[in-house]
Amino acid sequence: MPPRKRATITDVAAAAGVAASTVSRAFTRPGRVNQHTREHVLAVAEELGYAPNPAARALESGRTGTLALLVPDITNPYFSGVIKGAERAAAAAGLTLVLGDTAENPGQEEQLVRRLGPAVDGFVLSASRLPDEQLRRAAELNPIALVNRATPGVACVVADFDSGTRQIVDHLASLGHRALVFLGGPPESWSGARRWAGLQAAAARAGLEVRRFGPYVPTLGGGPAAADAVIAAGATAVVAHNDMLAIGVMQRLAERGVGVPTDVSVVGFDDIVGAEFCHPTLTTLAERTEDAGARAVEAVVAQVLTRASEPPTRVLPTQLVVRRSTGPVHTAPPN
Amino acid sequence: MPPRKRATITDVAAAAGVAASTVSRAFTRPGRVNQHTREHVLAVAEELGYAPNPAARALESGRTGTLALLVPDITNPYFSGVIKGAERAAAAAGLTLVLGDTAENPGQEEQLVRRLGPAVDGFVLSASRLPDEQLRRAAELNPIALVNRATPGVACVVADFDSGTRQIVDHLASLGHRALVFLGGPPESWSGARRWAGLQAAAARAGLEVRRFGPYVPTLGGGPAAADAVIAAGATAVVAHNDMLAIGVMQRLAERGVGVPTDVSVVGFDDIVGAEFCHPTLTTLAERTEDAGARAVEAVVAQVLTRASEPPTRVLPTQLVVRRSTGPVHTAPPN
DNA sequence: TTGAAAGCGCTAACAT
DNA sequence: ATGTTAGCGCTTTCAA
Numbered sequence: 001m002p003p004r005k006r007a008t009i010t011d012v013a014a015a016a017g018v019a020a021s022t023v024s025r026a027f028t029r030p031g032r033v034n035q036h037t038r039e040h041v042l043a044v045a046e047e048l049g050y051a052p053n054p055a056a057r058a059l060e061s062g063r064t065g066t067l068a069l070l071v072p073d074i075t076n077p078y079f080s081g082v083i084k085g086a087e088r089a090a091a092a093a094g095l096t097l098v099l100g101d102t103a104e105n106p107g108q109e110e111q112l113v114r115r116l117g118p119a120v121d122g123f124v125l126s127a128s129r130l131p132d133e134q135l136r137r138a139a140e141l142n143p144i145a146l147v148n149r150a151t152p153g154v155a156c157v158v159a160d161f162d163s164g165t166r167q168i169v170d171h172l173a174s175l176g177h178r179a180l181v182f183l184g185g186p187p188e189s190w191s192g193a194r195r196w197a198g199l200q201a202a203a204a205r206a207g208l209e210v211r212r213f214g215p216y217v218p219t220l221g222g223g224p225a226a227a228d229a230v231i232a233a234g235a236t237a238v239v240a241h242n243d244m245l246a247i248g249v250m251q252r253l254a255e256r257g258v259g260v261p262t263d264v265s266v267v268g269f270d271d272i273v274g275a276e277f278c279h280p281t282l283t284t285l286a287e288r289t290e291d292a293g294a295r296a297v298e299a300v301v302a303q304v305l306t307r308a309s310e311p312p313t314r315v316l317p318t319q320l321v322v323r324r325s326t327g328p329v330h331t332a333p334p335n
Numbered sequence: 336m337p338p339r340k341r342a343t344i345t346d347v348a349a350a351a352g353v354a355a356s357t358v359s360r361a362f363t364r365p366g367r368v369n370q371h372t373r374e375h376v377l378a379v380a381e382e383l384g385y386a387p388n389p390a391a392r393a394l395e396s397g398r399t400g401t402l403a404l405l406v407p408d409i410t411n412p413y414f415s416g417v418i419k420g421a422e423r424a425a426a427a428a429g430l431t432l433v434l435g436d437t438a439e440n441p442g443q444e445e446q447l448v449r450r451l452g453p454a455v456d457g458f459v460l461s462a463s464r465l466p467d468e469q470l471r472r473a474a475e476l477n478p479i480a481l482v483n484r485a486t487p488g489v490a491c492v493v494a495d496f497d498s499g500t501r502q503i504v505d506h507l508a509s510l511g512h513r514a515l516v517f518l519g520g521p522p523e524s525w526s527g528a529r530r531w532a533g534l535q536a537a538a539a540r541a542g543l544e545v546r547r548f549g550p551y552v553p554t555l556g557g558g559p560a561a562a563d564a565v566i567a568a569g570a571t572a573v574v575a576h577n578d579m580l581a582i583g584v585m586q587r588l589a590e591r592g593v594g595v596p597t598d599v600s601v602v603g604f605d606d607i608v609g610a611e612f613c614h615p616t617l618t619t620l621a622e623r624t625e626d627a628g629a630r631a632v633e634a635v636v637a638q639v640l641t642r643a644s645e646p647p648t649r650v651l652p653t654q655l656v657v658r659r660s661t662g663p664v665h666t667a668p669p670n
Numbered sequence: 671t672t673g674a675a676a677g678c679g680c681t682a683a684c685a686t
Numbered sequence: 687a688t689g690t691t692a693g694c695g696c697t698t699t700c701a702a
Contacts (some may be wrong), residue, residue: 006453008679017690019583024681034687049476053453054678064390066454074422075415075608078519083409087436099409099434101422115431115695118341118695119401141341141384179390220608232401247612273410273555277582279614343695354673369671391695394678453679522694 007048016044017129027052044240054081058119059143064204066096066298068120070112070295072186074101076219077272078246082126082147087291095121097297104218106130113138122300123151124293127316129188143303145296148287149190155299155311158289162193163317165198168239168267168285171320172334173206176329177237177265183226183249184214185241192241193271213233216245225246231258231280236329243268247278250325254279261327271321280324288316342383355486360593361602362387393454399584401431402635404628405447405523408461409436410586411554411579416624417461417482423625424632430456432632438522439553441465448473449619450532457635459628460484464523478638480631480646483622484525490634490646494622497654498524500533503539503574503602503620505654508541512572513599518548518561518584527576530604534574546570551580558583564595571600571664584611585660587643589614596662615659 004113013020026041033041044050058064066255069086071079083099092096098120102109108130113123113130123144127136132151138144138155147157172180182199185192196212202211215312216222218241227249230238238261240246250260258281260266268275271286295314303311343650348355350477353376359375360368368376379385393399406414406419413612418434425432433455437444440462446459448465457478463470467486474489481491507515520527531547536578538545562584574582581603585595595615596602603610603643605623605661630649638646 009681010679020679021681022688023691024679025688028681032687037687049472051449051453053394053679055390055399055454056694057681058390058393059388060681062694074418075412077410077412077608081411084436096454097434098431100432101419114386118386119431121391172698220612224433250614266441271411274609274612277609277613278584279612285677311604344697345695356674357672359695360672363697367671372671388695391678392697394680394695397678416692420695486692 005055007045007050009050012041012048013047013217015048016041033056052150054128063304064119064121065094065205066098066120067122067124067297068098068100068112068116068125069099069101069124070109070128072102072104072129073101077243077274078242078244078289079126079272080273085290086124086297087292087293093297093301095301104127104129106188110134110181112266121304124296124300125208126293126296127189127191129181129186143300145299145303147292147296150313153216153311155296155303155313156313157292157295157299157316158194158290159191159318160315161194161198161200161318164285164320165195166202166316167197167320168207169202169208170284171322172265172267172325173208175265177208177329178329179209179211179235180237181230181233181235182210182212183216183230183238183240183245184212184218185218185245189216189218194238195241197228201231206255214240214241218242219244220248220251223250224252227252227256227258228262231256231310236263237267238240238264239267239327240307241269243270243272243275243282243316246282247274248281250282252276265326265332267326275321283323283326284321286321287318341388341538342380342385344385344387346471347376347380347383347385348436350383351376355567358448364521368537375460377456390661394544398639399454399456400429401433402459402621402632403433403435403437403447404459404465405444405461407437407439407464408545408554409434411577412609413577413579413624414461417628417631420625420628421459421632422628424629427633428636436667437464439464441523445469448477452477456639459631461628461631462524462526464472464521477514478633478635482627482631485648485656486644490631490638490648492627492630492651494526494531494627494647494653495650496533496653497536499620499655500530501537502588502653503654504534504537504541504543506618506657506661507572507600507602508543510600512543513664514544514573515568515572516565516568516570517545517547518551518573518575518580519547520551520553522550522554524576529555530574530576542594549576549577553577554579555583555586557586560589562591562593564597566591571598572584572602572661573599574602576603578607578610578617578619581619581660582609585613585615585617595660598665600661600664602661604605610656616657619656621656627651
């Protein structure tokens, strides 16, 4: 078995009888090389299976043609939308997208940013758990765009949680609920904080009581603990940090014989794919995740091209998708 | 705003009052440098926020410290397990994992392999749609491991579909079904072919009739077309290419008033997260996806270290998870 | 133990 | 239009 050996630009140059720089130009400056030689060079390259080495290219230009997207949990379907959108936008810009899973862990995230930093042209940090200060420093070394996280001086695209939480509260209030419980996610979660703040404000406006439980793991696995707390508290309406937690809660409630929405109404955030086929189907606040991913990539690309002085903040609308997990309040609490 | 400027090895060397090579050694050959100088160098590097440039490193060594994992659809929760496992194994080996979405598209996949090839130390190709010949050629340029795909001369880890399909058929037969319909996925899908072949063989053994419909898009969106075909054919049991399609089928059946499992039993493949919270919960063949991802990464790493003459094939067990979507056959067909 | 120098593959001046 | 040369950041001989 022959040793693995890739053809280099010099191999192509030799085989084509031209200088390496001509080969380089044939690939990168189609205009500045004779039509014939260009075709010849490309043919030879094709035959040799030559592909430019991005590492070498990066060394010279400082550009790697690669963007990194870091998410807290690749398994969470919420991020599928962000990833999809980011990938589409990156492909459109001729860039490769690298994905990293930070495992909801600021340490892991920091390490990835540091390690990947020199290897990529920029970062999209989705639901970053990094403290403001660290984000600021990271933004000095690489173009960065944040998704659902805001910090001064860093580009970001965020969902409109103020409007969204108001929609949730109004919906619950119109069903007769007088109080709600928020099931909190990770304490470092910026959107978690925004959701909670929004709920409080909206509830105050509508005259509802709000309490926060948690923090819970924002996955199916966080469901039982949260659901049990809900039952113990006799709540009639709960708003979960995200859909995965909401679904986990509904599973546990079903196990314990508590009806949704008859006894308890459940609302999630994200509108993940599963929200339309869980049981009952989940009322949830939909974000435009694909858009968010795409806009964030565009923001990074913009920074790569020209360094704007004050990076933009984009707010994306949210809308409440009402399904079967919410209903009129019952006068008698569960149990 | 100052221009973005990363510290290089020479900056560190100058600041520490040593040669660049010493800095290099301090990072890569801890033994071959004086304990004191090493500590000093590392401290200076830390202060300057220096991180070695992987591109430059790669240029010399040919190693990039990066592995690429290509999946047909990052949105499909099935791949979450593979990704998770691959990420864990890559991290354990000190490697960065790059993810690529091939959009179920061989052309896209080929382009990614070609483009990423020089930038990574190896590939894990999950459910690759590439023809054998192209896989073979790609394997000459980069270490490759396949997940749920086999081709001579390339390392692979596959699920035991022979046993799995037998479990499915036996389960359905024991419920009294005398015939089943397979709802096919993408024609290029190797595991799709294996699933169909396995079902045919197992059905022959058990004396069941089998038919194949499709191909259908292996997502929720493929459900309606498949479900309508199922209803038209009056089938009592269907086995879908994967869980997403199965769930899509169940949604459509519910819309059309066909009961699952009362009128039709539905079986999926993959045991994605949603399978335990869709309605009814889905009977499906579980694979050890995390293991598969991890084993595949290990296989690639092994090839990076020493080039084995005959790369291994690993078969991972599968098990049927029986939930609520399958039940006894009814004598009267739906409609 | 450390430094000096060469070179990895490629691109960008500069020269022709 | 094309060739020559230098150098990107790093590792690796080879000397000292």
